[in-house]
Amino acid sequence: xxxxxxxxxxxxxxxxxxxxxxxxxxxxxxxxxxxxxxxxxxxxxxxxxxxxxxxxxxxxxxxxxxxxxxxxxxxxxxxxxxxxxxxxxxxxxxxxxxxxxxxxxxxxxxx
Numbered sequence: 001x002x003x004x005x006x007x008x009x010x011x012x013x014x015x016x017x018x019x020x021x022x023x024x025x026x027x028x029x030x031x032x033x034x035x036x037x038x039x040x041x042x043x044x045x046x047x048x049x050x051x052x053x054x055x056x057x058x059x060x061x062x063x064x065x066x067x068x069x070x071x072x073x074x075x076x077x078x079x080x081x082x083x084x085x086x087x088x089x090x091x092x093x094x095x096x097x098x099x100x101x102x103x104x105x106x107x108x109x110x111x
Contacts (some may be wrong), residue, residue, distance in 0.1 A: 001048075002019060003048040003049060003050045004024065004044060004049045004050070004077075005018050005022075005052060006024055006049050006068070007023045007025050007026060007051075008051070008052060008054065008068060011053050011085070014052050014083060015083075018052070023052070025041065026038065026041070026053075026068045026071075027039040027040075027041055028067065036063060036064060036067050037067075038064075038071040039071070040071055044075045044076055044077040045075065045076030046076060046078055048080075049079070049080050051068055051080060051082045052082075052083045053068065053084065054085065054086060055084060055089070055106060055110075056086045056088035057088070062109065065082070066109055066110065069110070082110060088102075088106065089102035
């Protein structure tokens, strides 16, 4: 069975060429107080899912993507992968004294 493609808002064009049939839109919204909430629109129990999104600026994209991935896992997805057309933090890929290693940080959050 092909993975289920779950797309974050604004990333639909990146999902067009992926195998697996139709893509479903992941629902991420805010409560009145600004807190994020995510909802999986279809049953993902026992399925592999590919989440198409972005962790690049503006702020909040990384937060939305990690919440969506956690929601998919909690909904029963056996595996959640990600397609990130632009890999933010890739400029920070080498360790240097007293400097952030942003790519490792982003990878740890997504892993």
